Amino acid sequence: MDVDPEDHNNLQAYAQDALDHVVADTLTTAQRYAGFLVSKTAITSVTVAGGRLYSGGKRFGKPAITVQDFITSLPIAGKKIVSVVVWGQEVDTNQTPREFLLNEETGASEPRSVAMTKARIANVQFASGTEAPDPTPPIIDVGYTRVANITLSTTGVEKIEMIVANSVENLDYIGDRTDSLELFEAEAKPKISTLSSDLAKLANQLKATASQGLLERMLQRLAVIEFKDQIPQNAVDSYADYFLGQQYVNLTHPLSHCKVGEGVRFPDYNATDSQLQIFDPLNPKVMIKGGVMFPAYDRQIWQANNRYASEAQVAGYSYQSFQMVEKTMSRQRVRYGSEFTVCTNNAFWATGTYDYFTQTFKRGDETFKVSDPLVIDNQVINFDAAGNAINHSYLRLKQIFVDSVDEPYWDKVTIPHTVNGAQVAETFLQGQDIWLDAVGLYFTRLANAGSMTVSICEVTKFGTPNLNSIISHTTLERDKMQLYPAETVVGLQPVFLQAGKRYAILLTTAADHWVGMTAGEDFTSGTFFYVLDGAYAQGDGTRDLMFNLYRAKFRQNRTVIEFSSLSLAGGMLSIDINADVIAPGSTQLTYEIQPQGSGTWYNLLDVNNYVLGKGGSIPVLSGFRAVMAGTVDMMPVVKISGSSVRVSRPDVTRTEISQPFTLPAASASIHVIERYEGIDTNHHFAGVRLRTGAGYNTVVNPSASTQETGVDELGQKWIERHYVFGLGAAVASYVVQHDATTDTPLITFHTAWMKTYGL
Known part of the structure; x- marks a missing residue:
């Protein structure tokens, strides 16, 4: 076979072209360098190590070092910058003598010197800048690549700065950085995606905390001054009732015909109670889980801690009976109607004298757990079993009352659980508000039978799981468990997790199940706990439970759900909605009505468009x-199961009978002061009588009365009327009877408070 000399050249050319393509396609086509480390080796000299230059997809190399002494080029008075630059050049090297055939017949030849190597050489040069007090690097042509800047002073080399931006990065290093970025993205992306919800919540909180506390404190102090001004110092005794409770009201008296709630109000003439019910149960915009109505959502991974390192035997720890207390969703109450005239006594909720939660949120025959509040600077702070402050917020506008509990879960109504077995727990810090929909677990060994109880709970102030603050509780059956590496996803009753709080995953079982564990350094925002001798041992910092958290990713940021219609024989003038609600600060839940014959939906919070009874028509x-x-990351929810919706129409008469007031000494001069708010004397009557004698059956009319009138900041007229009863004989006890009427249920008023004393 004939061999053409060009074949050998082509072999090299093909290999070189292939390498050039690899560099250009996968590394860089720009001018970049590798190596060429510049170091100071003497006072006035530097050494440049060998390196490689990549330019236009080609590789140029210089294996030898370069030494440069600046002794003859140091600045005279100031400083100057010398740039180390490299540039590429293709040269023929390695000149070697070779015999060249001159005559094929005679075999005559002669030696010639030829270049045996075509090399790509990287050249190193030093470009000097201008001397100046604050020098700048020299300007170099585009064909050169700047490797380093050397600052020279009058005494020698002062500083060397490598130009890292012009270096080529190692792919292994880039891969490590990419792995770190992907890990960070997996952890941070879900949290960052919810920042819009968190910022909206923060903005709403700042608005809501404007100065309500200061206003309440001011009203309390004004009330004290008012109280002192109207009660004479020579009074035998005095009583005051702000009608925030029923301490001084006898609702069981045969003549009693009234409602007590932030004042004495007209009772219902007709009313009906029902439960929130979705008009279309197949509505794809909504999901019902455990009686709770959620806007439609999809399950999405939120947090992952699933790098296997070891395993733990749950049954290897202490077996015992665990008493758990599950908290329930807190409540919101919305009252709408012309009868809800604003009462100035609502500021007295903040004194702690009255049980706001029971009076406001109780439904039917429920028994509320009563806890002693803490009063700080006249501000009442209630606490739940976990030590969390249960604060509340309320809105009082003409014709609309809204009461909400700020804590998403409370222990006023609880569900007890008793679970037997061994228990382990993993705590975690929640960074953003989420709805937790499921927990992923990893089982490395499974017993043939035996379920596991999976709970989510809050933690104590010491960081340990709090079994008295369970917020989600479910049972995982054995046939649903899968062996590692498969994940067992445990669906939960979706539970709201607040940003900045710590929670715990509780696993309790009597079966010999083993769970996967990660190394302690893989998960730094939680602690693994186990129970020994009936108590949680100190947390194990060397390992953590393998788990994944799944959140609800909502499909829309606004959802409208129609309920079954409201109806009342004779017509309705009031709506009272009492339901378990969680509406985080970045969300909003409102209700709308569309009275019969109207083509418009009216929002209950729109006080400028009050519609019930508008124009005298009662629907x-x-x-x-x-x-x-809200947002796709956070939405409000409503529990329709157990909710209460009361529609009513007030009566036109009312009578309130007080409990007996007993004086320490008999008195023949009894005084009663009442404040009527929202009163219109063109439509309303209000009066007070006294009941004395045996069985308090003797009715006494006032002998005199005086009054003051005014208009409050909401435009409501008020009257403070002072009744004086001059009795023929002194009495030691008496009952106050209050009577009121209105000529139409469309216009009502209330009694804000009553004060009485004897002289």
């Missing part, structure tokens, strides 16, 4: 819906 039927607004 018998009304459409009813909820508007849920």
Whole structure:
């Protein structure tokens, strides 16, 4: 076979072209360098190590070092910058003598010197800048690559700065950085994606905390001054009732015909109670889970701690009976109607004298757990079993009352659980508000039978799981468990986790199940706990439970859900909605109605468009819906199971009978002061009588009365009327009877408070 000399050249050319393509396609086509480390080796000299230059997809090399002494080029008075630059050049090298055939027949030849190597050489040069007090690097042509800047002073080399931006990065290093970035993205992306919800929540909180505490404190102090001004010092005794409770009201008296709630109000003439019910159960915009109405959502991974390192035997720890207390969703109450005239006594909720939660949120025959509040600077702070402050917020506008509990879960109504077995727990810090929909677990060994109880709970102030603050509780059956590496996803009743709080995953079982564990350094925002001798041992910092957290990713940021219509024989003038609600600060839940004959939906919070009884028309039927607004990361929810919706129409007469007031010494001069708010004497009557004698059956009319009138900041007229009863004989006890009427249920008023004393 003939061999063409060009074949050998082509072999090299093909290999070189292939390498050039690899560099250009996968590394860089720009001018970049590798190596060429510049170091100071003497006072006035530097050494440049060998290196490689990549330019236009080609590789140029210089294996030898370069030494440069600046002794003859140091600045005279100031400083100057010398740049180390490299540039590439293709040269023919390695000149070697070779015999060249001159005559094929005679075989005559002669030696010639030829270049045996075509090399790509990287050249190193030093470009000097101008001397100056504050020098700048020299300007170099585009064909050169700047490797380093050397600052020279009058005495020698002062500083060397490598130009890292012009260096080529190692792919292994880039891979490590990419792995770190992907890990960070997996952990941070879900949290960052919810920042819009968190910022909206923060903004709403700042608005809501404007100065309500200061206003309440001011009203309390004004009330004390008012109280002192109107009660004479020579009074035998005195009583005051702000009608925030029923301490001084006898609702069981045969003549009693009234409602007590932030004042004495007209009772219902007709009323009906029902439960929130979705008009279309197949509505794809909504999900019902455990009786709770959620806007439609998809399950999405939120947090992962699933790098296997070891395993733990749950049954290897102490077996015992665990008493758990599950907290329930807190509540919101919305009252809408012309009868809800604003009462100035609502500021007295903050004194702690009255049980705000029971009076406001109790439904039917429920028994509320009563806890002693803490009063700090006249501000009442209630605490739940976990030591969390249960604060509340309320809105009082003409014709609309809204009461909400700030804590998403409370222990006023609880569900007890008793679970037997061994228990382990993993705590974690929650960075953003989420709805937790499921927990992923990893089982390395499974017993043939035996379920596991999976709970989510809050933690104590010491960081340990709090079994008295369970917020989600479910049972995982054996046939649903899978062996590692498969993940066992445990669906939960979706539970709201607040940003900045710590929670714990509790696993309790009597079966010999083993769970996967990660190394302690892999998960730094939680602690693994186990129970020994009936108590949680100190947390194990060397390992953590393998788990994944799944959140609800909502499909829309606004959802409108229509409920079954509201109706009342004779017509409705009031709506009272009492439901378990969680509406984080970045969300909003409102209700709308569409009275019969109207083509418009009216939001209950729109006080400028009050519609019930508008124009004298009292609707018998009304459409009813909820508007849920937020973000795809966070939405409000409503528990329709157990909720209460009361529609009513007030009566036109009312009578309030007080409990007997007993004086320490008999008195023949009894005084009663009452404040009427929202009163219009063109439509309303209000009066007081005294009941004395045996069985308090002797009715006494006032002998005199005086009054003051005014208009409050909401435009409501008020009257403070002072009744004086001159009795023929002194009495040691008496009962106050209050009577009131209105000529139409469309216009009502209330009694804000009553004060009485004897002289």
